[in-house]
Amino acid sequence: MSFAITGLYAGICGVFAVLLANHVLYVRLRTASQPKWRPDAVLRVQANFVENVPIALILLLLLELNGTVSSVLHGFGISLVVLRLLHAWGLSMNEGANYPRLIGAQGTFLLLSIMGVALIYGWLINSGVA
Amino acid sequence: MATLQLADWLIIFGFAGIWLGVQIVANGRLPRQLRQGPTPTAQKRSPEAFGLFWIDQYGYIGLTFAVGGLAAIVVGVLS
Numbered sequence: 450m451s452f453a454i455t456g457l458y459a460g461i462c463g464v465f466a467v468l469l470a471n472h473v474l475y476v477r478l479r480t481a482s483q484p485k486w487r488p489d490a491v492l493r494v495q496a497n498f499v500e501n502v503p504i505a506l507i508l509l510l511l512l513e514l515n516g517t518v519s520s521v522l523h524g525f526g527i528s529l530v531v532l533r534l535l536h537a538w539g540l541s542m543n544e545g546a547n548y549p550r551l552i553g554a555q556g557t558f559l560l561l562s563i564m565g566v567a568l569i570y571g572w573l574i575n576s577g578v579a
Numbered sequence: 580m581a582t583l584q585l586a587d588w589l590i591i592f593g594f595a596g597i598w599l600g601v602q603i604v605a606n607g608r609l610p611r612q613l614r615q616g617p618t619p620t621a622q623k624r625s626p627e628a629f630g631l632f633w634i635d636q637y638g639y640i641g642l643t644f645a646v647g648g649l650a651a652i653v654v655g656v657l658s
Contacts, residue, residue, distance in 0.1 A: 518582065546633045555603070555640065562595035570591050571583070 454519055455510040458526035462502050465530070469495040469537060486544045494537045501557050505529050508564035515571055525564060532556040589655030596648025603641025610638040 469491075476483055476491045509529070513522055536553025543550070583591070611618035612635065621627035 516582070521588075546629075551637075555599070559595060559599050559644070562599045563592055566595045566598065567583070567588075567591045570587065570594075574583075574587075
């Protein structure tokens with residue numbers, strides 16, 4: 450059995466995680482020339498990525514294992530990447546509340562909720578409860 | 580897992596929207612325009628006013644998710 454679709458998005462997220470980790474280092478090494486808020490912000494970008502993306506990839510993998518159609522899986526995977534990009538852009542480039550950050554964060558939560566509910570719903574259908 | 584149809588996905592999106600929307604409203608409370616009694620105010624164009632606007636907007640997003648989710652479930656069940 451191949452998990453090519455989850456593998457694709459896990460790969461993209463993997464290289465993105467390296468970029469975010471190095472961005473933390475980049476900003477830390479230049480604190481004198483950076484705005485005061487930025488070191489904490491880039492740290493939160495990386496931390497939020499690490500907190501949310503592994504769960505999203507596990508849910509995506511389980512959906513793929515359950516035979517979800519590829520177009521839906523690609524939709525979830527592309528959404529995950531775009532939302533994390535928006536969140537990283539919004540939080541690390543702008544101080545305070547802003548739309549890319551809001552859309553990235555809440556969009557990720559919505560995506561996690563959808564994938565989570567889909568797995569629960571699938572179990573209910575398969576077990577004959579629903 | 581049995582292949583999910585469009586109606587199934589509407590129900591899934593609906594429950595997910597309600598799940599997140601209710602939490603957003605619980606965090607940010609209802610927008611001031613929809614609350615009864617005295618509500619906080621701030622001077623126009625001040626940082627505090629932006630903060631109130633942002634939290635109101637947050638509440639509307641939560642309400643939209645919750646109400647939209649409910650509608651998606653109804654459409655999904657009926658279709």
